[in-house]
Amino acid sequence: MTAWLNDSLLLIPAYNEEAALGSLLDEVRGLFPALAVAVVDDGSEDRTPEIARAHGAVVLGLPCNLGVGGTMQAGFEYAITRGYRQVIRCDGDGQHPPAEIPKLLAALQSSGADLVVGSRFLDERAYAGTILRHAGIRGLAALLSAACRQRITDPTSGFQALNRLAAFFLARNCPADYPEPESIALLTRQGYRVCETAVAFRARQGGQSSIGNRMALYYALKVALALVLDRARAVDPRFHRERVKGDWGL
């Protein structure tokens, strides 16, 4: 149970998350005192980095706002250079209960997958905000399932556990704007294995969603375009799973 704690890193991308970040970090510290936590601050205008430091997290401060993709990429780069063997990522707004982290890691160990996505929709009829948003997520899930040739129920979930291979790949090619669905597609295309595990989400504990209702349409269109174009792109042999495993000794 505690074996994974020593070489795992919890990555929390944060942009203006001062409302919920402190209590989240305390909760993590209470549950897993030995787990390394890094908050990647995406150029917040509020006191997010100070709060993260005060609550004992390592802070990777981006000097300007890069969006979730660039933020996560910085986090994965950090995880790789520091030699962590598993990376967990969760949002800074308290939506993702840290108590579920062992579940994700257990799934990562037992399934042999490189990326485990915590899914809201696997075993219960959970509901993601407005009807429009729910429909959008379902549509995206169908598209992504078709692209990956496997069933994906919660493509936008940011509650994930990755092993070193997947983290390495995403540190090198993380999609830019809204990375979750596209990174799943990229990973499966490059030979990495992805699986989902059922996780109960909480209500957001504070802060604002990075995607407003108007942005949701842009989000859906952008991701759909990216998914189609990724299929059209040739597989990059340099970052194929087996090659990364061999060449980089991961």
Add this chain to the structure above:
Amino acid sequence: MNYLVDVLGILLILASGLFFVIWRKRLGWLARAGLLLGIVLIVIFTGVTLHDPGSLHSPELKLRGVTGLLSFLVLIVTLEAVRRTRMRERYALLWVGTGLVILLFAIFPRSAMAWLQQLTGMQYVTAVVVVIFGFLLLVAFHISIMLSRLQDNQGRAVRRIALLEARLEALEAKREGPPRNPVSAPPPAPPGRAS
């Protein structure tokens, strides 16, 4: 006579452009005066056309006025942006070239058109417009690509900074502050190595 005024106008416009580039700091007002003079000259060009009674009511006259103003807008905005160091010269060159080509069309619409038609084999004005539109489209496309590359580079640099800063913080905490984690405390320095 007609052509003489045209040539004079071009020379003055080029001169005012030069003023902008060379004396951009000290004599900005002079450059502005030169550009104003250029605008006046454009009006004169169109005025010259007035002497040709046949062209008085032609739409060509208005078109010349509009294209002339457009070219001036492009040139002034470009040169001003360069002057305020908002635009690099290598990109300004493209826009100055564009402005000058438009200007050419404003001053010698017939001969410029004839030249373009000879060059491309297109017989209709609409085709020429399509060519120009296509050119501007390509420019915008080029800029989108540049912007994407720039964002990639910026992201790379920003991430590197964040990682280096975190490393620096960790090192400083190790050196100066009390070690938070006793396992990772630095080993005692070997004796006789003091600097």
